[in-house]
Amino acid sequence: MDLILSERDGAVLRIEFNRPAKKNAITVDMYRALADAFEQAETDAGIRAVLIQGKAEVFTSGNDLADFLAHPPRDESAPTFRFLRVLSQLQKPIVAAVSGAAVGIGTTLLLHCDLVYAAPGTRFSLPFVNLGLVPEAASSLLLPRLAGWQRAAELLLLGEVFGVEKAMEIGLVNACVPAEQLLAFAAATARQLGEQPPAALRMTKRLMKEAMLPAVELAMASEARAFAERLDSAEAREAFTAFLEKRSPDFSKFR
Numbered sequence: 001m002d003l004i005l006s007e008r009d010g011a012v013l014r015i016e017f018n019r020p021a022k023k024n025a026i027t028v029d030m031y032r033a034l035a036d037a038f039e040q041a042e043t044d045a046g047i048r049a050v051l052i053q054g055k056a057e058v059f060t061s062g063n064d065l066a067d068f069l070a071h072p073p074r075d076e077s078a079p080t081f082r083f084l085r086v087l088s089q090l091q092k093p094i095v096a097a098v099s100g101a102a103v104g105i106g107t108t109l110l111l112h113c114d115l116v117y118a119a120p121g122t123r124f125s126l127p128f129v130n131l132g133l134v135p136e137a138a139s140s141l142l143l144p145r146l147a148g149w150q151r152a153a154e155l156l157l158l159g160e161v162f163g164v165e166k167a168m169e170i171g172l173v174n175a176c177v178p179a180e181q182l183l184a185f186a187a188a189t190a191r192q193l194g195e196q197p198p199a200a201l202r203m204t205k206r207l208m209k210e211a212m213l214p215a216v217e218l219a220m221a222s223e224a225r226a227f228a229e230r231l232d233s234a235e236a237r238e239a240f241t242a243f244l245e246k247r248s249p250d251f252s253k254f255r
């Protein structure tokens with residue numbers, strides 16, 4: 001079974017997380033498939049917009065925690081970071097349809113999408129610190145910029161779950177769309193983007209991003225180094241093992 005589905009629908013490339021049994025948790029192989037799909041979107045002139053979606057019950061539960069222990073991303077060449085680079089540099093527009101839960105990278109990847117729609121009841125979270133990790137996807141830079149310092153600190157340092165209302169308030173989500181209409185609405189919007197003059201669209205997206213791109217690359221590189229270091233930490237191992245053993249983590253012994 002393909003854990004990442006990617007399918008052409010006219011000028012739109014639809015990319016779908018397809019690992020419902022594990023809440024669409026993303027493994028190294030899935031990051032590779034995601035990076036390949038986004039690269040195809042960039043190079044194939046027939047593709048004019050990308051739509052990324054999960055399942056109704058979950059967008060993605062983020063990095064696969066067991067896979068992280070088995071194949072930790074050691075440096076910037078790791079598939080996780082390759083995917084994030086391709087995503088953040090994509091010239092074509094990206095629409096996201098989010099429902100259920102969007103955990104970790106499931107939320108941070110939205111910072112690189114252009115239009116984001118979410119179903120009522122969607123739960124977003126950035127539990128990096130809670131897992132003994134640090135944020136990725138340049139979210140340490142982009143989230144304070146988007147949400148303001150205190151709100152970003154609340155979301156990143158406490159790692160609490162937040163809903164669609166807050167996601168709209170901080171500018172992460174464009175609109176809340178009823179669950180039964182979400183995919184059709186997002187697909188229609190992606191098609192609409194695909195009908196815009198493509199060069200003007202690409203150039204406008206580039207101009208909107210130009211000033212931030214070098215800073216985003218720098219942030220991703222330092223996050224990648226810190227992330228790799230944190231993955232080897234006793235704090236992260238305790239958090240991951242606790243999740244897999246279905247118990248609460250105990251950080252009381254750490255200094």
Ligand code: COA
Nearest residue numbers: 021022023025061062063064065066101103104105127128
């Ligand atoms: N990595 C690995 N496995 C995961 C996973 C992840 N990120 N998220 C879910 N799973 C697995 C569970 O271990 C469980 O596997 P099992 O059926 O073999 O026991 C299965 O997916 C179902 O998950 P469960 O926790 O029972 O579903 P839920 O509906 O109660 O909760 C979530 C859904 C997303 C809230 C919850 O799974 C969760 O918090 N996942 C971890 C998220 C996380 O910390 N991600 C990393 C961010 S950096």
